Amino acid sequence: MGPKPRAARALSKIPFVPTPQPIVEKMLQLAAVKPDEVVYDLGAGDGRVVFTAVNKFSARGVAVELDPWRASLIREKVARLSLKEQIRVRQEDLFQTPLKNADVVTLYLLPEANRLLSKKMLVELPDNARVVAHDYPIPEWRPKEVLYTKYDGKIHTLYLYQPRMLKHF
Numbered sequence: 259m260g261p262k263p264r265a266a267r268a269l270s271k272i273p274f275v276p277t278p279q280p281i282v283e284k285m286l287q288l289a290a291v292k293p294d295e296v297v298y299d300l301g302a303g304d305g306r307v308v309f310t311a312v313n314k315f316s317a318r319g320v321a322v323e324l325d326p327w328r329a330s331l332i333r334e335k336v337a338r339l340s341l342k343e344q345i346r347v348r349q350e351d352l353f354q355t356p357l358k359n360a361d362v363v364t365l366y367l368l369p370e371a372n373r374l375l376s377k378k379m380l381v382e383l384p385d386n387a388r389v390v391a392h393d394y395p396i397p398e399w400r401p402k403e404v405l406y407t408k409y410d411g412k413i414h415t416l417y418l419y420q421p422r423m424l425k426h427f
């Protein structure tokens with residue numbers, strides 16, 4: 259049997275572990291999400307990041323989720339809440355997602371996935387974009403800010419990056 263495709267390998271390595279809701283809000287605050295900006299959650303799980311971006315920050319969201327079942331649950335919720343204008347769901351490997359329309363990217367992945375994504379983000383993200391990573395930093399990127407929040411007995415670490423500043427390093 260040949261090697262598994264990259265997407266399947268990545269999915270088997272990155273399980274669904276949801277970010278607690280108060281930490282989701284901290285991530286979006288840290289990125290200073292503004293109304294009408296577009297937030298991409300790469301590996302969207304149950305879609306909580308994009309629903310929060312829309313409901314609490316008046317932003318728009320793109321939920322990228324490889325798992326077809328999870329992506330279909332997000333789509334159903336989008337339809338139920340009549341949010342089709344505000345939220346797009348892309349059932350695909352996040353390494354294939356074009357990022358040129360993202361104002362903010364949120365990540366709760368593993369270090370290897372963050373590392374693989376970093377080059378793509380530097381090339382594709384627009385100059386104003388911000389990236390917030392939960393618990394796992396992006397290797398070799400210097401964060402603009404690091405925020406520690408204790409929730410439910412666990413310290414959650416959030417890293418804010420501005421790829422534009424990294425490009426001019």
Ligand SMILES: C[S@@+](CC[C@H](N)C(=O)[O-])C[C@H]1O[C@@H](n2cnc3c(N)ncnc32)[C@H](O)[C@@H]1O
Nearest residue numbers: 268269272275276277301302303324351352366
């Ligand atoms: C740790 S969970 C984070 C969920 C959500 N972003 C949050 O913070 O609550 C990671 C999610 O990434 C998805 N995932 C893993 N590999 C992926 C890939 N290559 N492309 C898209 N989604 C992927 C998993 O199915 C899982 O739902």
